[in-house]
Amino acid sequence: MSTRTSIHGAWSGRLAFILAATGSAVGLGNIWKFPYITGENGGGAFVLIYLICIACIGIPIMMAEVMLGRRGRQSPINTMQALAEEASASPYWKYLGWSGVVAGLLILSYYSVIAGWALAYVFRTASGVFTNVTGDGASSLFGRFIADPEKLLAWHTLFMVMTMAVVARGVKGGLEKAVRFLMPTLFVILIILLGYAMNLGEFSRGVAFLFNPDFSKISADGVLSAMGHAFFTLSLGMGAIMVYGSYLPANVSIAKTSIIIAVMDTLVALVAGLIIFPIVFANGLEPGAGPGLIFQTLPIAFGHMPGGEFFGTLFFVLLVFAAWTSSISLIEPAVAWLVENRGHTRVYAAVVMGIVTWSLGLLTVLSFNLWSDFKPLSGISVFENSTLFDLLDYLTANIMLPIGGLLIAIFVSRIMTSDITMRELNIQDSQHAGYRTWQFLTKYIAPAAVVIVFLKVTGIFDITVIFNAILG
Ligand code: PHE
Numbered sequence: 001m002s003t004r005t006s007i008h009g010a011w012s013g014r015l016a017f018i019l020a021a022t023g024s025a026v027g028l029g030n031i032w033k034f035p036y037i038t039g040e041n042g043g044g045a046f047v048l049i050y051l052i053c054i055a056c057i058g059i060p061i062m063m064a065e066v067m068l069g070r071r072g073r074q075s076p077i078n079t080m081q082a083l084a085e086e087a088s089a090s091p092y093w094k095y096l097g098w099s100g101v102v103a104g105l106l107i108l109s110y111y112s113v114i115a116g117w118a119l120a121y122v123f124r125t126a127s128g129v130f131t132n133v134t135g136d137g138a139s140s141l142f143g144r145f146i147a148d149p150e151k152l153l154a155w156h157t158l159f160m161v162m163t164m165a166v167v168a169r170g171v172k173g174g175l176e177k178a179v180r181f182l183m184p185t186l187f188v189i190l191i192i193l194l195g196y197a198m199n200l201g202e203f204s205r206g207v208a209f210l211f212n213p214d215f216s217k218i219s220a221d222g223v224l225s226a227m228g229h230a231f232f233t234l235s236l237g238m239g240a241i242m243v244y245g246s247y248l249p250a251n252v253s254i255a256k257t258s259i260i261i262a263v264m265d266t267l268v269a270l271v272a273g274l275i276i277f278p279i280v281f282a283n284g285l286e287p288g289a290g291p292g293l294i295f296q297t298l299p300i301a302f303g304h305m306p307g308g309e310f311f312g313t314l315f316f317v318l319l320v321f322a323a324w325t326s327s328i329s330l331i332e333p334a335v336a337w338l339v340e341n342r343g344h345t346r347v348y349a350a351v352v353m354g355i356v357t358w359s360l361g362l363l364t365v366l367s368f369n370l371w372s373d374f375k376p377l378s379g380i381s382v383f384e385n386s387t388l389f390d391l392l393d394y395l396t397a398n399i400m401l402p403i404g405g406l407l408i409a410i411f412v413s414r415i416m417t418s419d420i421t422m423r424e425l426n427i428q429d430s431q432h433a434g435y436r437t438w439q440f441l442t443k444y445i446a447p448a449a450v451v452i453v454f455l456k457v458t459g460i461f462d463i464t465v466i467f468n469a470i471l472g
Contacts, residue, residue, distance in 0.1 A: 004071075004072070004073035004074075004082075005073060006073045006074065006246050006247055007074075007339070007340065008170065008171050008246075008247065008336055008339065008346075009170060009171040009172050009247060010171065010172075010247045010248070010249060011171070011172075011176060011247050011248060011249065012172065012176065013249060013252075014249070014252045014257065016176050016179075016180070017244065017247070017248050017249075017252065017257060018257055018260055018261060019176075019179040019180060019183045020175055020176060020179045020244055020325075020329075021066075021235075021241060021244050021257070021261045022179075022183060022260075022261050022264050022265065023178075023179040023182065023183050023322075023325030023326065023328075023329070024235045024240050024241065024244060024325065024326050024328075024329035025233060025234050025235050025241075025261055025262075025264075025265040025326075026183075026186070026264065026265050026268045026322050026325070026326070027111075027233075027322045027323050027325070027326030027327075028111060028114055028115060028118075028319070028322065028323050028326065029229070029232050029233040029269075029326070030233055030265065030268045030269040030272050030322070031268070031269075031272045031294070031318075031319055031322055032114060032118075032291075032293075032294055032319065033229065033232070033233075033291075034050075034229065034233065034269040034272060034273060035272055035273050035276045035277070035293055035294060036289065036290055036291055036292075036293040036294070037225055037229060038050075038210070038273060038287075039277075039280075039286075039287030039288045039289065039293060040287075040288045040290065041217065041218055041219075041222040041225060041226070042214060042217025042218060042222075043209040043210060043212070043213075043214070043217070043287070044208075044209065044210060044211055044212045044213035044214060045213040045214055045215045045217055045218045045222075046217075046218055046222055046225070046226050047210055047211065047213070047270075047273075048213045049218070049222075049223055049226040049227070050226040050227075050229055050230055051266070053226060053227045053229075053230035053449070054230050054233075054234065054262055054265075054266055056441055056445055056446070056449070057227070057230060057231075057405065057441070057445070057446045057449055057450075058230045058231070058234045058236060058262055059258055059259060059262045060409070060438050060441040060442045060445075060446060061231075061234075061236050061237070061405045061408055061409055061442070061446060062234055062236055062241055062258040062261065062262060063254050063255055063258045063425070063438060064408050064409060064411075064412040064442055065236060065239070065241040065242040065245060065408060066241060066242070066244075066245035066248065066254045066257070066258060067245065067254055067412065067421065067424045067425065068080070068083060068242050068245065068408065068411070068412065069241070069242035069243060069244065069245025069246035069247075069248070070245045070246060070248045070250070070254070070424065071083060071420070071424055072242075072246060073246050074246060074336070074340060075097070075239075075243060075246075075333055075334075075336035075337035075339075075340055075341075076096075076097035076100050076101070076239030076242045076243055076333045076337075077094055077097030077098055077100075077101065077333075077337050077341075078094075078097070078337065078340055078341070079097065079242060079246060080093045080094045080096050080097040080411075081093065081094035081097070083411075083416065084415070087415050087416055087417070089411075089415045093411065093415075096404065096407050096408070096411070097239060097333070097337075099238075099400060099403075099404060100237070100238035100239030100240075100242070100333055100404055101238075101239065101333050101334045101337060102400075103237070103238040103396050103400040103401060103404065104238050104239065104240065104330045104331060104333055104334060105330075105331070105334060105353065105356060105357050105360065106360065106392055106395070106396050106400075107232075107238070107330055107396045107397075108163075108327055108330040108331055108357045108361075109357050109358075109360035109361040109363070109364060109392070110361065110363075110364040110389055110392050110393060111323065111326070111327060111330065112156050112159045112160050112163065112327060112357065112358070112361050113152060113155075113156045113361050113364040113365055113389075114291070114323070115159045115319075115320060115323035115324070115327065116152060116154075116155030116156040116157075116158065116159045117145070117146070117152075117155065117295060118316050118319040118320045118323060119155050119158060119159060119316075119320055120145065120151065120155045121295060121299075121316040121319075122313055122316040122317055122320060124141075124299075125299065125302055125309060125312035125313045125315075125316055126309065126312075126313040128309055129141065129299075130299040130300075130302055130303035130308070130309075130312065131303050131308070131309070132303050132304065133299055133300055133303040134300070135283055135284065135285055135296075135300055138295075138296050138297070138299045138300050138303070139292075139296045141299070142292050142295045142296050143292075146292070146368040146369060147368070147369045148369065149365055149366060149368075149369050149370055152365045152368065152369075153362070153365050156358070156361050156364075156365060157358065159320075159323070159324075159327070160354050160357065160358045160361070161354075162324060163324065163327040163328055163331060163354065164331075164350045164351060164354035166178050166324070166328050167328050167331055167332060167335055167346070167350040167354075168346055168347040168350040168351070169346075170346055171247050174328075175328055175332070178324070178325060178328070179325050182321040182322075182324065182325050183325065185318070185321060186318050186321050186322055189314050189315065189317070189318040190268065190271055190272070190275075190318065192311065192314070193275045193311065193314075193315060194271055194274060194275055196275075196301075196305060196311065197274060197275040197276075197278045197279065198274075198278075200278045200279065200282045201282055202277075202278045202279075202281035202282040203274075203278045205277070205278065205281045206273070206274055206276075206277035206278035206280075206281060207274065209277050209281070209287065210270070210273045210274065210277060220453075220456045220457050221382055221457055223453055223456070223457075224398050224453050224454075224456075224457045225397075225398060227398075227402060227449065227450070227453050228397040228398035228399075228401060228402055229397065231397065231401035231402055231404075231405050232396075232397040232401060233265055233269060234261075234262060234265055235326065235329060236401060236404075236405050236408075237400065237401030237402060237403070237404030237405035237408065238330075238333070238400070238401060238404055239333040239404075240329040240330060240332065240333065241329075242333070243329070243332050243333045243336055244329060244332075246336075253426060254424065254425055254426075255425060255434065255438070276293070276294060276297060276298070279297050279298060279300070279301040280293075280297050282301075283297065283300050283301070285297050285300075291389075294319075298312065298315060299312065302315070331350070331353050331354070331357065334349075334353045335349045335350050335353050338352065338353065363388045363389070363392065364388065364389045364392065366388070367387040367388040367389040367390075368387075368389065371387070371388060372387060374387065374388065375387060376388070376391070377391060382457075402450045402453075402454070403450070405446065405450065406446065406447050406450040406451070409441075409442040409443070409446040409447055410447060412442055413439055413442040413443035414443065418430060418439070421439075422435065425438070
């Protein structure tokens with residue numbers, strides 16, 4: 001095992017790391033994004049592809065990222081530089097760290113705006129705005145809310161301040177303290193809400209929508225979204241898990257913890273789906289409603305159930321907590337780098353990166369109102385209706401994260417020696433079945449999957465063309 005130590009400190013133990021990494025993974029991706037993109041892509045088939053991607057690409061790459069971080073013990077940029085040097089590989093590998101930092105800031109710029117919606121909805125639900133609200137009523141309240149750039153900006157600003165406040169306090173005093181309180185609370189709230197959804201008449205329809213695959217409903221772009229979402233939801237491909245790995249004590253098992261984190265993240269997404277779709281169907285709503293889905297559907301449920309104000313408030317508090325423990329990991333790679341390379345204090349670094357991200361967030365704020373008709377790539381068919389927010393989301397989740405993940409898989413399986421990876425994974429025998437599986441997945445399956453899906457979406461590679469050629 002490597003003998004480096006991190007200048008930023010370390011988690012107090014295995015549980016703290018699991019909570020922090022699960023906190024990073026579980027976020028808006030699970031509770032806000034997973035339901036609405038599942039709805040847009042027709043349900044079961046999309047979910048199945050997403051689950052396969054988690055198992056065959058997500059878990060092995062998560063192990064890879066934790067390993068790189070723990071061995072490098074620095075921000076992803078410096079870790080990649082140090083490990084490339086150690087392997088006598090090209091110094092350009094450090095740009096993998098850079099692209100992660102950029103992806104993290106871009107994601108956080110829109111993530112924070114959506115988290116701002118959740119913040120606003122905490123107060124709206126608590127004040128009883130949704131009591132007895134109708135489907136149309138909830139939609140029009142949401143529509144008026146996002147049409148107001150000043151409101152979105154105010155909530156986005158508040159959320160960025162919350163994020164910076166935690167990051168500025170450091171690994172043990174900020175990040176770890178926050179997740180130790182927030183994550184258990186989140187699990188309790190989810191279970192309470194699942195209980196509510198199970199008692200709705202349409203629970204079984206929700207289950208069928210999520211788990212009965214109908215492959216006629218999914219396109220190549222849908223497959224890319226499922227794969228991109230596997231990266232997004234596990235926080236992979238941009239260095240968040242890598243930087244958290246750099247604070248991981250040396251004796252903790254990377255394989256076991258990665259599997260625990262991925263399983264918890266997947267469970268939360270499925271439970272969120274099981275809460276939301278029964279409500280959607282019970283109220284005759286549209287599963288493909290887009291990014292506003294949970295903000296348009298859940299208030300109806302909360303507006304009619306006994307104790308709805310309480311449960312509704314609780315739900316949006318949960319969403320804010322989940323987003324908060326993810327946002328700190330989106331900005332941590334950038335902050336750690338500023339501290340390491342420029343010698344700034346954490347407080348200063350958090351403020352600088354926070355301001356950069358906040359400013360980028362203005363693009364998303366405006367894309368829901370004043371610039372909602374600005375569709376710069378409308379000439380390309382998949383982007384026909386894409387606003388700046390949609391493009392940012394697509395660029396990061398569907399392009400930058402999978403490419404980052406692809407390169408990480410290549411690095412651990414082809415650049416690092418198996419001596420080193422075996423030592424980090426605590427494996428003595430190179431024929432160990434688990435180790436061989438991991439190697440196979442990172443060396444062949446993950447890279448091939450990313451490349452094939454890309455080629456398919458861009459239309460360069462069409463499996464049907466090959467079949468037709470073979471079959472004459
Ligand atoms: N995994 C987080 C979510 O599901 C988002 C995220 C992506 C966080 C990438 C860190 C890095 O909401």
